[in-house]
Amino acid sequence: MRNENELQANVVNSRFKAAYNMVLAGIEQGEWQEHDKLPSVRLMAERMKLHRLTVFKAYQQLKQDNIVYVKEKSGYYVNPLLKNVTVDADKEEVSWDYRAENVYVNRSRLSDIHQIPVKYPMSEALINPNLLPNIYMSEYVKKVFDLYPKVLGTYSSVQGDPELREALANYFIEKYRIEVSEVDLLITSGAQQAIDLISRALLRPGDAVMIERPTYSAAIDILGSRIYDCCQ
Numbered sequence: 220m221r222n223e224n225e226l227q228a229n230v231v232n233s234r235f236k237a238a239y240n241m242v243l244a245g246i247e248q249g250e251w252q253e254h255d256k257l258p259s260v261r262l263m264a265e266r267m268k269l270h271r272l273t274v275f276k277a278y279q280q281l282k283q284d285n286i287v288y289v290k291e292k293s294g295y296y297v298n299p300l301l302k303n304v305t306v307d308a309d310k311e312e313v314s315w316d317y318r319a320e321n322v323y324v325n326r327s328r329l330s331d332i333h334q335i336p337v338k339y340p341m342s343e344a345l346i347n348p349n350l351l352p353n354i355y356m357s358e359y360v361k362k363v364f365d366l367y368p369k370v371l372g373t374y375s376s377v378q379g380d381p382e383l384r385e386a387l388a389n390y391f392i393e394k395y396r397i398e399v400s401e402v403d404l405l406i407t408s409g410a411q412q413a414i415d416l417i418s419r420a421l422l423r424p425g426d427a428v429m430i431e432r433p434t435y436s437a438a439i440d441i442l443g444s445r446i447y448d449c450c451q
Contacts, residue, residue, distance in 0.1 A: 233425050234424075235280075237267075237423075237424035238267055238269055238273055238276075238277035238424065242263070242278070251297050253299040254296055255296065256294050257278070257287060257295040257296065268423060269424070281295070378405050378406065379404070380406065381401060383406060384406065387404055388401045388403070414438050414441050415441050
C-alpha cells in the first residue's frame with residue numbers, strides 16, 4: 220500500500236511540474252507577454268489534458284514564485300518583473316538566467332541551419348525534384364483540370380482526397396501486406412503537421428521521447444513546444 224501511495228504521489232508531482240514548466244516556457248517563449256492574462260484554469264487543463272486541480276496548483280506556485288500575479292475575480296497575469304525573480308518548480312533555488320539556459324526554447328532554427336552548405340540537407344523533409352516524374356505529373360495535372368475545372372476552388376475531405384487514400388491503401392496491401400483501408404488513412408500537408416498530430420494524440424506533458432541523431436530539426440521544435448523530454 221505504501222509503494223502504491225508513493226507511486227501515486229510521484230505521478231501527481233510529475234504532472235504538477237509538467238504544468239508548471241509548460242506555462243513557464245510559454246511565458247519565456249513569448250506566448251504570453253508582460254501583463255497578459257493566462258488562460259483560465261479550465262481552459263489550460265483542457266489544453267494540457269490534465270486535472271483542473273493540478274493546473275490550479277501550478278498557477279498558485281507560479282504566483283508564489285512571483286512569475287504571475289492575480290487580479291481578483293479576473294484571473295492570472297504575467298508579472299513584468301519575471302526576469303528578476305527565481306523559479307522554484309522543484310523546490311530549489313534556481314535563478315531565471317540559469318533556468319533559461321537549460322530549458323528548451325521553441326524557436327525554429329531552420330533558417331540558421333539552411334545557411335550552412337551541406338551535401339545532404341537532412342534538415343529538410345523534401346524530395347529531390349530530379350527524382351519526380353515531372354513530365355508525367357504535368358500532363359496528368361492538365362487532365363485533372365479538364366475533368367474537374369473547379370478543383371482549385373473546392374475543399375477536399377478532412378482526411379484528404381478519397382482517391383489518393385484508396386490508392387495508398389491498395390499500395391500498402393500489395394507491397395507490405397498491411398491490411399488497411401482508405402478510412403484508416405489521413406493525408407497531411409507535410410511532415411511537420413504529421414509529427415504534430417502524432418504528438419498531440421499519443422504524448423502528454425512530461426513524456427520522454429527518443430529521437431535519432433542527426434534528426435529532422437523541425438521535429439525537435441514540435442516536440443519541444445509540448446515540453447517533452449527529447450533524448451537524442
